[in-house]
Amino acid sequence: MSRKVTIIGAGSVGSTITYTMAVNGLASEIVMIDVNTERALGEAMDIRQGTPFCSPIQIYAGTYEDAKDSDVVVITSGMPRKAGQSRIDLAQTNVDVIREIAPEIVKHAPDAIYILVSNPVDVLTYTFCKVSGLPENRIIGSGTILDTARLRSRLAEYLSISQKSIHAYVMGEHGDSSFVPWSTARVGSVEILDDKGGFNFTGRIKAKLNPEEIEQYIRTSGGKIIERKGATFYAIAISVCHIVDCLFGSSNRVMTVSSMLHGEYGIDDVCLSIPFIFGPQGICGNVLPAMTEQELEKLQHSADVLKGVIKQVNI
Amino acid sequence: MSRKVTIIGAGSVGSTITYTMAVNGLASEIVMIDVNTERALGEAMDIRQGTPFCSPIQIYAGTYEDAKDSDVVVITSGMPRKAGQSRIDLAQTNVDVIREIAPEIVKHAPDAIYILVSNPVDVLTYTFCKVSGLPENRIIGSGTILDTARLRSRLAEYLSISQKSIHAYVMGEHGDSSFVPWSTARVGSVEILDDKGGFNFTGRIKAKLNPEEIEQYIRTSGGKIIERKGATFYAIAISVCHIVDCLFGSSNRVMTVSSMLHGEYGIDDVCLSIPFIFGPQGICGNVLPAMTEQELEKLQHSADVLKGVIKQVNI
């Protein structure tokens, strides 16, 4: 009946996730854990003082003991990506953070579903699968859910149409080797790139979509936001809350998140994003669109890049 | 800033729509108009007395004068379909109701967007286009939005997956000649009927989808509910509120609603449902998937059926 979430890492991302859950009433209790306890106390206090205008919710800074009975644990601890720094560079430092955190939290919240957000998210999801001892279906990396959101909001601007009517994904690594399988992308039921006049919109600027430009926009937009404001946290927070919403719901959704692959598209023993089915039980399947030869190569390349990193770090 | 809606017809459907808007805070002011003024007063009073637990909203039974400055007008007046009665049989009676209402309401709410719900909805949408003097883009029939919702909720049960991840439509008449263009139906990015193993779901009953059975289910479920409880009003009310939500939003959505056709798929001068784009400005385009020969024939047949009715009634 209660919905308890533990957030590890009360930085910009973790705090914004907590705040979002207070605003939209997603959880009934949230524990914030951070090595910087002053920060966790300050963030929890700032959020809690706004709750008279929200649905009832308990929010407090706590310890691993307080994570007891959590339904969901979100891991956002670690170092954010610096301007110019590649996501992969951060790997070892943050793998070590995960290795440190995993036994502590799993001891107190053995039945929770875990969402990994810290970067490099695919590598850390893989790490958590290996070191936590939990079944893989209860471990979800936010993966390219953010990139997919960026793709949809960008296409929505181009097409002057709501993102809800745009069905397109970013797959692979949450990083430079991600890609869009355009052959599967649709607005309503019409292929976005080869619309043969199927899309008729009074007054729309008939600008030809430039797929490369859009992919480039998505890949660089994290970096661009960091340049402009120092960090990215709003879109990722909403995306993570969307995952939590699905876990708390009663049915399964299809979204690109990062999870262990077992032969899908011929790929094995790596975590990356393809359209997975998940819901209250965690990951429970996937929906694999037929892709072009070229798209399959890009996915394979992305898997190779990630395997390369995994080999270089000490898990 | 305010969001004013007028509901004409305070019967089961009109009242449930009003109630839904009170519960989810969609509107800030709702006027209910009905020839049965006692009924309108009673329904408004029952709903209004629950508003202490809702977002602030004003709800009252009124007259056409009270409709002034409405942003949206929803027309649900008329006779509901009786058990066994075909939707088409009701045509003339309800056409006459529309002809009577149209000048009254248009005089007081000339700038509103109009949503037609009464049956036969496609014929009445057509009638309202002809007699209201309003631009066609501000006239929307609920059309097959309800049938599409029924299709998606049925497929969701079969596939054990959320309706949000199912992209499929019912097109044509809201009535016996409606059909599903299965070739365009997808779960995630995978074709529903020809999934070539693309849909992998641990623990799902691998029941083969039977498209005919599902279409039959959709076409008969209105009648089935009427048999069981005497009327249908919940699903249609949510569907209409979804249309209103799109009109009040800031972007355009793709949904199957009924609107005047002008050569789409070679069809002209009839209102029926295809995936239209609509938003704050009303209907502003459409998204026309390529369909199979057979599907195109079904759409043409649906148009012919409706044209047959239109010819027989006095508009």
Next chain:
Amino acid sequence: MSRKVTIIGAGSVGSTITYTMAVNGLASEIVMIDVNTERALGEAMDIRQGTPFCSPIQIYAGTYEDAKDSDVVVITSGMPRKAGQSRIDLAQTNVDVIREIAPEIVKHAPDAIYILVSNPVDVLTYTFCKVSGLPENRIIGSGTILDTARLRSRLAEYLSISQKSIHAYVMGEHGDSSFVPWSTARVGSVEILDDKGGFNFTGRIKAKLNPEEIEQYIRTSGGKIIERKGATFYAIAISVCHIVDCLFGSSNRVMTVSSMLHGEYGIDDVCLSIPFIFGPQGICGNVLPAMTEQELEKLQHSADVLKGVIKQVNI
């Protein structure tokens, strides 16, 4: 994590409650149980078909077995009050329904919190306390929560101010002996009846509040709505959903609901409404305002009326 509700009685009230929970996403699973299984099937189907536009939720007609693991059970089965009929007249018939239902449902949902809605609600709440074998704190009668909502929405109209800023209660029986302890009623922090100029509202009609008229309005408005539309179900459904929302929340609320008294204001062994504190654990306290001599007499009178009925029926 999941939020499962069982609704016993799929009539107007039970179905509207189910519908409301679908619309506002309050529950993740709802079972509807009714002796009229066709009705339950029809209502569940009508609501379920609208869920593609709602948060994910499972809704189905079921049996007592399906109530397993329910967090909340709402009892709305029984006969509605007919026009002209006093609430007390219905007592014995509906007491018998409760006696029949109680062992069945308690067997399958022994840990749920129970909300009684059927009339005469105070007598049935008392009955359920006596026959269910459950701890009293997990049994809540909707009591005068509806009357309090009616009071606040009426005062809101008079004062042109939101009901959220009006703090006033109806206490006692949900029936003819209910009353408003006006000495405790406030708008903001100002006494409603003795405002000594504390309430200044540009443009407000300075109509003097007539407390007797307002109490009369509240006591008769159920009957008036029944006259006009045959039944009342919207305001009660919102009120019940508000109770459920509090049970699913993380903190305790003060509302007038019906629960067993143990000496409060000198009253014992009867269920009636005073401001109780309740939350996820059920009833956990009360907040008893100091009342005038006259108000205390009215409360005593209300208790006497209810005890009279309880004596006359066979529990």
Next chain:
Amino acid sequence: MSRKVTIIGAGSVGSTITYTMAVNGLASEIVMIDVNTERALGEAMDIRQGTPFCSPIQIYAGTYEDAKDSDVVVITSGMPRKAGQSRIDLAQTNVDVIREIAPEIVKHAPDAIYILVSNPVDVLTYTFCKVSGLPENRIIGSGTILDTARLRSRLAEYLSISQKSIHAYVMGEHGDSSFVPWSTARVGSVEILDDKGGFNFTGRIKAKLNPEEIEQYIRTSGGKIIERKGATFYAIAISVCHIVDCLFGSSNRVMTVSSMLHGEYGIDDVCLSIPFIFGPQGICGNVLPAMTEQELEKLQHSADVLKGVIKQVNI
């Protein structure tokens, strides 16, 4: 129908307000204006990329021209309070910012309701009243709405009861001279400080409330959060969104916000917080509780402090 908000100042507070409106669907269009255009672009981009999971909303960085047709303008530009710095110290700098902004924004959004948030908020609200040329009722300072939220959340913790059931206010300056009129504070209908046993809560720690300690907590908690995390923005953002929600609603609410006084409690020509009534038309009245002699003196003192500042700055 559309709900357009302009946010001036895309810092932590302004961006969190924008983000909150995206999450809860409060507005349909938001323009962010900041002298630091890169920051505004980055914040808007970060928020916008999360909107695929939200209600449709348009968010962009813009100029004063883009503010055209805004329904509400929120002013958060200016310097945040530094740790240790008194709110009053900031006065002149931020008065100058307001004097610079006012003619620009009023030219393009002459019909909007304005919410002042920057500090010292009472002085800036006063400044805006004097320099904008707009009617005072369309100018609202966030005032002690945040302090009231802090008070309620603190009392809620003490009493283990929802903030919604706690009716208490902080009045006067948003600053060191603010105070709580405890004689008017209630939980349900019972006086918080003099509860004569009226508050009975199974299992509650019967800790005696210490009013001085609580007031101290409220007055220092802004500073404490700034020490811990460098700034405060979550609780103020929710509070401001609550004001906007009231403006977009259809009825009037009572809240402590800052507005020009005209003889209330004998105070004149200063902006400070008492329980004002406001709604879609802006400020339209007030609800003035009878206070004790001591409380009235505190209010007078607060007014004197503010008048002192106003005299010292150049408006």
